Amino acid sequence: MNWLSLTDVEARVNALESLMVEKGLAEHEAVDAVVASFENDMGPVNGAKVVARAWTEPEYREWLLSDATAAIADMGFTGLQTEHMVAVENTAERHNVVVCTLCSCYPWTLLGIPPAWFKYPQYRARVVKEPRSVLAEFGVSLPDDVKIDVWDSSAEIRYLVIPQRPEGTEGLTEDELVPLISRDSMVGTALVTAEAAS
Amino acid sequence: MHGPHDLGGRDGIGPVDPEFLKPGIPEWRYPFEGRMHAVTAMAIAKGAFNLDEQRHGIELMKWSDYLDSTYYAHWLFSVEKLLNDKGYITHEEIDERMRELGTPSMTPHPTRPETLSPFAEKMIEVLWAGTPHDRPTDQPAAYAVGDAVMVRNLNEATHNRLPGYLNKTPGVIAKHYGAHHDPADSAHRQVETPHHLYMVRFTSTDLWGDEAPEAFDLYADLFENYLEPA
Numbered sequence: 001m002n003w004l005s006l007t008d009v010e011a012r013v014n015a016l017e018s019l020m021v022e023k024g025l026a027e028h029e030a031v032d033a034v035v036a037s038f039e040n041d042m043g044p045v046n047g048a049k050v051v052a053r054a055w056t057e058p059e060y061r062e063w064l065l066s067d068a069t070a071a072i073a074d075m076g077f078t079g080l081q082t083e084h085m086v087a088v089e090n091t092a093e094r095h096n097v098v099v100c101t102l103c104s105c106y107p108w109t110l111l112g113i114p115p116a117w118f119k120y121p122q123y124r125a126r127v128v129k130e131p132r133s134v135l136a137e138f139g140v141s142l143p144d145d146v147k148i149d150v151w152d153s154s155a156e157i158r159y160l161v162i163p164q165r166p167e168g169t170e171g172l173t174e175d176e177l178v179p180l181i182s183r184d185s186m187v188g189t190a191l192v193t194a195e196a197a198s
Numbered sequence: 199m200h201g202p203h204d205l206g207g208r209d210g211i212g213p214v215d216p217e218f219l220k221p222g223i224p225e226w227r228y229p230f231e232g233r234m235h236a237v238t239a240m241a242i243a244k245g246a247f248n249l250d251e252q253r254h255g256i257e258l259m260k261w262s263d264y265l266d267s268t269y270y271a272h273w274l275f276s277v278e279k280l281l282n283d284k285g286y287i288t289h290e291e292i293d294e295r296m297r298e299l300g301t302p303s304m305t306p307h308p309t310r311p312e313t314l315s316p317f318a319e320k321m322i323e324v325l326w327a328g329t330p331h332d333r334p335t336d337q338p339a340a341y342a343v344g345d346a347v348m349v350r351n352l353n354e355a356t357h358n359r360l361p362g363y364l365n366k367t368p369g370v371i372a373k374h375y376g377a378h379h380d381p382a383d384s385a386h387r388q389v390e391t392p393h394h395l396y397m398v399r400f401t402s403t404d405l406w407g408d409e410a411p412e413a414f415d416l417y418a419d420l421f422e423n424y425l426e427p428a
């Protein structure tokens with residue numbers, strides 16, 4: 001078994017699933033169902049809805065900042081790895097960025113599966129030491145007077161960054177704001193602009 | 199333990215792979231990734247092992263394998279080791295099955311089956327119910343918001359959730375979460391022990407020295423037994 005070979009890993013996962021089904025630890029169709037659930041029902045649009053509501057309803061924003069778990073659950077986003085939430089707010093003075101240096105902790109049901117850059121060693125090693133430089137590599141250049149706060153998710157608490165609402169969006173409804181809010185902006189490696197997120 | 203996963207602050211690991219910064223990449227880039235994720239959740243739901251055991255298993259990978267393998271190879275390594283060591287499926291059975299099955303053909307982005315078996319329904323419920331980690335305790339909290347604390351010089355070779363770069367670093371309690379289940383006891387003894395959990399704030403100079411290249415604050419969630427009064 002070559003752990004560095006993508007084809008070996010794929011073949012071994014296949015073998016493992018086959019054996020797990022035989023031994024009653026898994027079912028093939030249930031695997032399909034779980035994968036489909038993650039891919040279709042969980043994703044950053046869930047988090048974007050939370051952010052859009054925080055931007056348009058000051059009371060919700062306060063609730064989100066004081067008890068994110070309850071405020072996020074209120075919108076139906078509960079579940080694995082989203083059990084304990086803290087929301088941190090970007091302002092003109094402060095920018096937040098989230099990492100899990102020890103593994104890849106991330107609020108699955110709220111933001112979906114984490115992107116590759118979040119899970120691999122490079123980001124995890126550097127962002128707790130040189131966050132401003134790492135953010136610049138993501139295309140985020142912050143003025144020198146903006147303070148950076150880095151959040152290392154080392155226990156079961158998961159973090160949602162509330163990005164700043166961009167200028168020029170004052171007339172948009174909550175639903176119109178949702179497509180502007182990218183996954184990366186809710187982890188802290190992007191800013192939100194008035195153009196739709198990719 | 200300060201294994202290959204304990205990466206915070208390590209130098210020389212290199213820049214983020216530019217491939218990963220291209221827009222529109224799916225979070226699961228290969229069909230085996232979602233399937234590995236799903237079977238792991240199923241094994242946990244079936245009680246074969248718990249999440250803390252699964253995390254710890256990854257920490258036991260060979261350093262070069264950990265650093266250079268594709269991400270879900272980590273999950274495969276850990277789940278395979280746990281299932282082998284607990285007597286469910288041996289490494290040799292997997293070797294043999296790999297030979298028998300040859301090159302797999304996995305469906306990318308499977309659709310949800312028309313009807314769900316009871317187990318599939320249960321798994322979807324588990325996904326949305328989650329498994330909260332807070333626990334009641336009668337133990338009073340040792341620290342309060344605003345207290346100055348020092349991270350202990352903790353170097354056990356067993357599982358914990360203390361990033362090594364925080365060892366011996368002074369910080370300030372920013373929040374007290376109540377008690378959460380201790381990951382070490384869960385990983386090694388499969389028991390639930392409540393320990394008070396705190397959000398602790400650190401400065402970049404305390405972390406990286408007076409010559410630290412950048413100025414920022416860093417927050418980490420640390421259990422009470424990782425801390426001592428400053």
